[in-house]
Structure formats: structure tokens, C-alpha cells
Amino acid sequence: xxxxxxxxxxxxxxxxxxxxxxxxxxxxxxxxxxxxxxxxxxxxxxxxxxxxxxxxxxxxxxxxxxxxxxxxxxxxxxxxxxxxxxxxxxxxxxxxxxxxxxxxxxxxxxxxxxxxxxxxxxxxxxxxxxxxxxxxxxxxxxxxxxxxxxxxxxxxxxxxxxxxxxxxxxxxxxxxxxxxxxxxxxxxxxxxxxxxxxxxxxxxxxxxxxxxxxxxxxxxxxxxxxxxxxxxxxxxxxxxxxxxxxxxxxxxxxxxxxxxxxx
Amino acid sequence: xxxxxxxxxxxxxxxxxxxxxxxxxxxxxxxxxxxxxxxxxxxxxxxxxxxxxxxxxxxxxxxxxxxxxxxxxxxxxxxxxxxxxxxxxxxxxxxxxxxxxxxxxxxxxxxxxxxxxxxxxxxxxxxxxxxxxxxxxxxxxxxxxxxxxxxxxxxxxxxxxxxxxxxxxxxxxxxxxxxxxxxxxxxxxxxxxxxxxxxxxxxxxxxxxxxxxxxxxxxxxxxxxxxxxxxxxxxxxxxxxxxxxxxxxxxxxxxxxxxxxxx
Numbered sequence: 001x002x003x004x005x006x007x008x009x010x011x012x013x014x015x016x017x018x019x020x021x022x023x024x025x026x027x028x029x030x031x032x033x034x035x036x037x038x039x040x041x042x043x044x045x046x047x048x049x050x051x052x053x054x055x056x057x058x059x060x061x062x063x064x065x066x067x068x069x070x071x072x073x074x075x076x077x078x079x080x081x082x083x084x085x086x087x088x089x090x091x092x093x094x095x096x097x098x099x100x101x102x103x104x105x106x107x108x109x110x111x112x113x114x115x116x117x118x119x120x121x122x123x124x125x126x127x128x129x130x131x132x133x134x135x136x137x138x139x140x141x142x143x144x145x146x147x148x149x150x151x152x153x154x155x156x157x158x159x160x161x162x163x164x165x166x167x168x169x170x171x172x173x174x175x176x177x178x179x180x181x182x183x184x185x186x187x188x189x190x191x192x193x194x195x196x197x198x199x200x201x202x203x204x205x206x207x208x209x210x211x212x213x214x215x216x217x218x219x220x221x222x223x224x225x226x227x228x229x230x231x232x233x234x235x236x237x238x239x240x241x242x243x244x245x246x247x248x249x250x251x252x253x254x255x256x257x258x259x260x261x262x263x
Numbered sequence: 264x265x266x267x268x269x270x271x272x273x274x275x276x277x278x279x280x281x282x283x284x285x286x287x288x289x290x291x292x293x294x295x296x297x298x299x300x301x302x303x304x305x306x307x308x309x310x311x312x313x314x315x316x317x318x319x320x321x322x323x324x325x326x327x328x329x330x331x332x333x334x335x336x337x338x339x340x341x342x343x344x345x346x347x348x349x350x351x352x353x354x355x356x357x358x359x360x361x362x363x364x365x366x367x368x369x370x371x372x373x374x375x376x377x378x379x380x381x382x383x384x385x386x387x388x389x390x391x392x393x394x395x396x397x398x399x400x401x402x403x404x405x406x407x408x409x410x411x412x413x414x415x416x417x418x419x420x421x422x423x424x425x426x427x428x429x430x431x432x433x434x435x436x437x438x439x440x441x442x443x444x445x446x447x448x449x450x451x452x453x454x455x456x457x458x459x460x461x462x463x464x465x466x467x468x469x470x471x472x473x474x475x476x477x478x479x480x481x482x483x484x485x486x487x488x489x490x491x492x493x494x495x496x497x498x499x500x501x502x503x504x505x506x507x508x509x510x511x512x513x514x515x516x517x518x519x520x521x522x523x524x525x526x
Contacts, residue, residue: 172397174369214365
């Protein structure tokens with residue numbers, strides 16, 4: 001079984017020190033990190049913390065939001081942070097319309113990648129465009145499908161611009177399996193989360209641990225592994241009820257959920 | 264400007280007789296109908312009502328739900344109802360997972376179309392598969408994109424199996440404009456509704472009148488018209504606040520909204 005990477009957003013309120021200690025104790029050797037808790041603890045300190053615990057960082061979230069005024073400097077800083085943490089991929093949530101038409105907003109994402117790709121190559125970190133579920137197109141990311149994300153990658157080598165593939169965002173897509181098969185080299189980070197209905201009032205925080213919802217994980221996991229994907233697989237779940245529980249319990253349930261869909 | 268067809272679901276609580284009278288008075292010559300209000304008023308009576316008012320029926324909603332036990336008989340009845348009403352298209356909401364995997368559920372839709380297509384040709388009504396927004400894939404329709412819907416159409420002549428294209432469901436899709444351009448003959452019914460954020464608690468009833476949300480209508484309308492689409496264009500909006508208003512007002516606002524995005 002590919003090793004699990006525990007994305008710390010799954011236990012949003014668990015302090016970074018506890019996340020690292022918990023993973024160490026549970027035999028989880030990989031973590032996905034977020035910029036805010038890393039900044040809070042200190043970048044150099046965070047890097048030392050995970051390194052001293054023998055953990056590797058599979059991704060840092062998030063860059064993107066190309067509609068924001070400071071997008072260029074902010075994304076360069078995020079790439080620097082990845083490099084210092086040893087994270088191979090910067091997850092890009094590319095931003096919604098910000099008052100533009102869809103075509104213009106997508107053009108801005110493409111221009112942003114063009115501006116950042118050389119620096120990504122310089123620091124050895126992949127800009128990992130995350131296609132997001134189309135219910136987030138207006139306000140969170142205009143990159144709405146794996147097909148659209150791959151088109152954005154196309155001008156660049158896979159080391160510079162790749163994909164964050166999250167089952168929650170792409171499971172519904174009729175084209176996802178053949179597109180994975182044909183573009184395995186683009187997958188910089190693979191994340192698991194489940195689709196649960198009904199959606200809650202805030203649709204951002206209604207995801208489920210793998211196996212608790214409607215996603216058929218087996219074909220998706222098999223398609224990714226068949227491409228030769230050799231990195232750990234993250235579980236990243238935004239769920240208010242889950243977040244409200246103790247971090248140790250969340251980690252334990254995450255491990256069990258991961259194993260249940262990977263066997 | 265292509266003529267407007269008023270889909271009666273936009274004024275859910277307005278009795279059919281009033282809808283017809285309202286459209287007649289407002290110079291709207293086309294309506295989209297739903298099976299429940301037609302059944303309530305009586306099929307033959309409904310057909311006579313719209314015919315005597317000089318209206319044409321652009322679609323009947325809905326068939327589909329291939330996971331239901333009586334799907335075969337029910338869809339055949341719906342095709343008969345279309346024929347009697349003079350509706351050229353039966354809108355198909357194909358149904359969610361119903362406990363199956365996504366691949367199996369999609370296979371069931373394909374098998375359902377195969378079983379129904381000959382009868383559709385016999386009665387001269389198109390089975391109009393509606394790709395639905397991917398937030399409905401689990402519980403409402405496993406047909407989640409125009410690409411997926413077109414694949415389902417492919418074995419059949421366009422008179423038998425086509426598409427209901429609703430801007431609300433497809434506006435986010437990176438591939439939608441070229442796919443419309445290459446498959447105009449498949450579009451049996453074109454519907455407009457807008458995407459409004461934030462989504463309400465019940466995501467089914469959060470659509471907006473055209474122009475009130477984030478959809479960029481111009482390229483979508485131009486792409487459809489460029490294929491030679493020569494039918495009226497429906498406005499079909501599910502919105503609880505809109506439904507709570509008097510039917511006359513809803514119709515008036517619908518006409519204004521339609522004109523605002525079509526000019």
C-alpha cells in the first residue's frame with residue numbers, strides 16, 4: 001500500500017507540534033501542511049520540527065488566488081516556503097471570478113502560471129494546480145475540471161506546473177480516468193476525500209473521510225497508481241464535525257479510513 | 264432575438280391555466296411544461312389549453328430516473344405525454360447513484376436510453392439528456408457534463424437522443440463552448456438560469472434569473488445560436504424567493520431578464 005500522508009487541514013484545530021507528535025506516534029511518516037499554521041509556528045522552526053521527527057512534507061497549501069492584488073509576491077513566498085519545508089508541491093487554489101468573466105479569469109490564471117513557472121523551476125517546487133469542484137467555480141477556483149487544469153499545465157514541464165488531484169473535486173467527471181491515465185506525470189499530489197450528501201449550509205466543510213460517502217475510490221486510486229505515481233497519498237478532509245473532535249481521534253480515524261479504501 | 268419560452272417551473276405555484284393566460288397576455292408564445300401540473304389539470308385538457316391559446320410547448324420535464332423500479336413504463340408514458348402536448352423534447356434527469364457505483368449507474372442510464380430510443384423515434388419525441396451540475400451527481404443525475412451526455416447520445420440519431428442544455432448546469436465547463444460548436448444538432452432544448460452564490464441550504468433551489476448571478480451568457484448563447492439552433496430558448500429557474508412571488512410578477516421579471524442577456 002502507498003503510504004499515507006496526513007494533511008493537517010483534516011484536524012484543523014490541532015496544533016502543528018501535536019500533529020507531528022501524533023503522526024510520529026502512529027507511524028505516519030508524511031504530512032501535508034498549510035501556510036497559516038506553519039507561519040504561526042515559524043517557518044524555520046516548522047521545517048526543523050518535521051525534519052527532526054523524520055517526517056516528509058508532501059505538499060504545502062495554498063498558493064494561487066491570482067485575482068488578489070499581491071498574488072505574485074505571495075506565490076513566490078509560498079514557493080520559498082515549500083523549498084524550506086522540503087515540500088515538492090505548492091497546492092494552487094486558483095481563485096474565483098473576482099468580478100471578471102470566466103474567460104478573463106481563466107486567462108489571468110494562465111498568465112499567473114507563466115509568471116511563476118521559471119521561479120518554481122529555480123526553487124525545485126511544482127506549482128500544483130488543483131481542479132476544484134464546479135460548485136466552487138464562481139468564488140474559489142475557475143479551474144473546474146482535470147481537463148481544464150491539464151490545459152493550463154501544457155506549456156510547461158511537469159516539474160514546473162502539475163496537478164493536485166483530489167477525489168472530492170473530480171470524482172464525478174466522466175473523463176477523469178482516461179485523463180489520469182494519459183497524464184500521470186502531471187500528478188504532483190494525490191489527495192483523498194469523500195462526497196457526502198446532503199451538502200451542509202457551508203458547502204466548503206461537508207467533505208467526508210474516505211469510505212464515508214459516495215466516491216468509488218478503487219478505480220481512481222488504481223488509475224493513479226497505474227501511472228507510476230510513487231508519492232504518499234494524502235487524506236485531506238474539511239468537515240466541521242470532524243474538526244470538533246480531538247486530534248488523536250481524527251488521526252486514528254483517518255488512518256482507518258485510508259486503509260479501508262486502499263485495500 | 265430568439266423567442267422566449269417560459270418554463271412553468273420558474274413560477275412553481277402558479278396554476279397552469281394562469282401560466283397560459285399570463286403568457287398569452289404578455290406575448291410569450293412558448294412554454295416549457297412539467298408532468299405533475301399537466302397531470303393535475305388533465306393531459307388532454309392541458310394540450311387543448313395551450314393549443315387554444317396559440318402556444319407551443321418546447322419541452323416536458325421530466326423523464327429519466329433510471330434507477331427507479333418503474334423507469335421503463337414511466338418514461339414511455341412521458342414520451343406519450345410529449346407527443347400529445349406537441350413537445351419535441353422530453354427532459355431527462357437521469358438519476359443519481361441509487362446505491363450503485365458511478366460506473367454502474369452510468370451503465371444503467373446507457374441501457375435505459377437503448378431501451379427507450381426506438382419508442383422515442385416512433386412517437387417523434389427526442390429523449391433530451393440533461394447534463395446536470397456535478398454537485399448533483401450522487402443524488403440527482405450521474406450525467407455530470409456535456410461531454411458525458413454527448414457520449415450517451417452517440418449511438419443514436421439526434422431525433423431519438425439529444426441534449427437539454429441548461430446554462431446553470433454547464434457554465435463552469437472548460438470544454439462547453441467547443442462541444443456546443445461541434446454538436447449543435449444534439450441540442451433539443453436550451454435553457455437559461457444563473458449561478459448565484461452563496462448557495463442556499465437546499466442547493467436545488469438557489470438558481471437565479473439570467474443576469475442576476477455569475478454566468479457569462481453571451482458566449483454560451485452565441486455558441487448555441489451559431490450552430491443554427493432555431494427553437495425558442497427557455498428560462499427555467501428554481502428559486503424559493505422567486506416562487507414565493509405572484510406569478511404575473513415572476514413572468515414579467517423573467518421576460519426582462521431574458522431580454523437583458525439576449526441583447
